[in-house]
Amino acid sequence: MKKLLVAILVIFTITTHQSNAQSVFDQVNDPYFGESCTSILVGKKATTDGSVITSHTCDGKYRTWLQVEKGQKFEKDTSLEIYKGSLKTETAWDRRNMTVVGTIPQAKETYTYLNTAYPCLNEKQLAIGETTIVGPKELVNDNGMFLIEELERIALQRCATAREAIDLIGKLIKEYGYGDWGECITIADKNEVWQLEIFGEGPDKIGGVWAAQRIPDNHVGVSANISRIGVIDQKNKDYFKYSENVFSVAKELGRWDGQEEFKFWKAYGKVEKPFKIREFFILNALAPSLHLDFEAAELPFSVKPDRKVSVHDVIALYRETYEGTVYDMTQNLNVLRKKYNEEKEEIGVDTITALNAHPWPNGDNRKLYNYLEEGSVEYQRTVAVSWCSYSHIIQLRDWLPDEIGGRAWFSFDNPGQSPRIPIYSGTTELPESFQFCGQQRYRNDAAIWQYRKANKLATLQWQTTRKEMMEEVAYFEEKGFNEAAILETQIQKLLKEGKTEEAKVILNKYTRDFTGATMLRWKELENEYWGRFGMGF
Template sequence: MTKALLGRPAVAKFGAWAAVAALAIAALPAARACTSILVSRGASKDGSVIITYSADAPFMPRLLRIPGGTHPPDAMVEVRGWEDDEVRGKVKQAPRTYTVVGLMNEHQLSLGETTTGGRHELVDRKGQLDYDAMMLLTLQRAKTAREAIATIDALCKEYGYGASGETISIADRDEAWIMELIGKGPGGRGIVWVAARVPEGYITSHANMSRITTFPLNDPDNWLYAPDVISFAVEKGYYRTDSGKPFSYRDAYHPDQSPSQKRACAGRVWSICRRAAPSQNYSDAYFRGAEGAEDYPLFVKPDKPLAVSDVMALMRDHYEGTPYDMTKGIDAGPYGSPLRLRDLAFTVDQKKYMWERPIATQQAGFVVVTQSRKALPDAIGGVTWFTPDEASTSCFTPLYCSIGSLPAAYERGDYQKFSWESAWWVTNLVSNLAYDRWSRVYPDVRKAQEEQEGNLFRMQPVIEEAAAKLAATDPALANTFLTNYSVSTGEAVFRRWQEVASAILTKHVDGYLKNAKGHPSAPGYSAEWLREVVKSRPDQFKLPENKKAEETDH
């Protein structure tokens, strides 16, 4: 779940992360949001450390850039909350802060998150830092993943943590780390946490459900944890040292493993595992709630190294090709739509049911895929591939980590009013035009994606080679070059999606389908769907037999 990666453009104001997620935290587990994938350098095709983050909540994101700089010793900065942008006091400003674009800073450090909830009694609403302010402060103060872990811990100790349990994705140009944390409740200060380095050649993922269970206590190269992560659990009665069982972070701090939570959360992890490593034939039993079924491994070795485009494809998943394919069946409607309206859980005749919860979901406010690359200078190696709305119907655009400005269309918009000049609204228009006639409209959207993103991937090495040559003699000019490229590319993607929206409406107006010459036809419905309609109400749609015509035929 998220409040927002992005919010009102601001300098050193952390309320820029707009939010609506607070209400969703208290809702059914099925309503929880966000999906994140972490790819180690050895598991990527080009040596990138990659993380993804789908921020799934109904809000209007505006792309955020916060310039870095030096600050006097007594400088303070306001901490702003969510929903009403209320100022939650001030914190000490760091002597030196780093430029942040989206969720990556100028040293190629990037963060993502999913809300895991956990024990309700460990939430301290008086804590000054919600996870969004905590993450943004960390990006401004840390250079590496290990520094980020230490910074998160220090900030929460000093100012208090006010949100529920979180799983944080952390990546720098060398390493990817998954960190799980939760507060200590009212009156407590700081967090209990554990963090694991993703082994080289492996990936991991998380989707609103704690992933870390048991862990070694003597492997600081790969595992870090709060000194009191076990003793605090013992003190609170969450773990007994005489139980004969090793300590499990998830069992202690996130004991809820309900069928609905597994269905909504573990299902997304399963789909990432089965697509990244199909040879392993991962069972669906755990996420379907089978008694005694084994959870999915924290770390998975993909069958082949993943390109950035492969990781983007994972974020566009609706369980296609599985028994849970959301584009199949009567629930997908006449045009095989993966759209399922909230709430995911529903009741019919006193029996409980639940829609599938896919990785690509209509309520996403934005999706990012970040690249951090050791072989390149920071200004060139760090890229955020960003799109507003959800990944399956949108187009990613590259934003380099040290750029000086942003594409204007990605900063504009009002959640209460549609605008042709807002990238968020135009991207949402395309997705909403596609949902209702998916099987007819989505092929055109996918074609535009492949063309646009394919061109960007082909241009990337050319742009970066030119930027590297400039950086060797004039780093400032190289930054200007990358800024101009990022801005112009973002605006070009925006204009293309304006054209896609117009083309969809023109081609599919009033239920007709126009051919290449503009001639309309009425393709009707599939035989499979018509069969289901007739099955549900056979007498209503059946025509009376024409006996007189039959006698004439005889």
């Protein structure tokens, strides 16, 4: 009886808490909430179509507004302001809690780029994903000018290739200082993809340490909040880049004795080994023949997949919650259901997964389940999480004009539930609702809430809503790829005729119309779920 009363009290507390608009962020109280963001990288010879892929989930309470920043030319010498505090603003014109920390010389010309919380794609088919890899506090220098999102912004404004971006970022860090925690950015262009990991070099040092390793063209890699770069092959300039102080700083700070083999992740990563569940699951899923061992001390930095990887495969990996494996968090959430014959006579019972069981239980729910039955839910950090702000999978294709060669499959909210919207590197305008962030409060004008409401309602009875929601996700995925072939042929024809501006107008309208179709369907799902669950039955 005592357990039952406590359970009722906990349920009441959860229900009351979830009436608050902030309930979608109750995961921030989880000790695992800091494990944010996942990036999957695929080389051009590892993909089915020859594209290069990088990607990103922005997991956490980060801004969800995005817009296209137009490239500019500057005739006179001007300065570019560098900011801190841009990740939590509510609109592009919101300057609350933003601080100008310095300036650098402006470039004579900048490229148009897609300005997400972590800027991600420019008009030259340069793309960037991001994951925070934290590292030890002793490396952080709060006085360094650059946070990672600003380095990404400047790289996209000024660079056309991954190598150019790495070199520029290294130069900026050395001259102006890195002021962030450990970060990994996965930088790709039309030909190759690199993993760049950056740390500070201490609270009193304006600078930073970094290493970049190229994913072989026939390999796939993953970054999921853990430093992954190991041995730096100093002779192989085609696959490794690094700051000139990468070894000396490790010695000075006592993070490497100079005798044992130097491994970047061991010197700077503050981790026991360079992988956890997400790295293991993704690499093992793509290369099962390697029989990777989760208990191993180290996994390969990248692997050759057993078969070539399509962008559909990467999109599917971003929906992963490990269903059907030993890591499935719903595997013990079962109930008994009575069985009846045609005469409606009870003939026994079946064990089924509880209809409200879903793979994104918050901390309170996990505590409740484990209180009622110890060991019911063992937390696993899934690839798809309910606290995702947005995510993208970006393809870069050297056989197409830049305007359509770069293609971001963009999604708001939980990537395990939401549809993906195509945004091209030649897109110059986005739907109006993309200009508003929905993370500070409920805003009906913010795009994310057009998906989040149905997504949250669906989890009330996920075992009955999942099939229909996934059918809608699959429908829009197929629609996007089928229409892309027609759209891209049309755009190529216009570009050959010199009608570049007309081509961009069509790209803008296509993204707008595709977005509108997904929002309309998710609104219909929301209404359907309110009708189904709103009375509390």
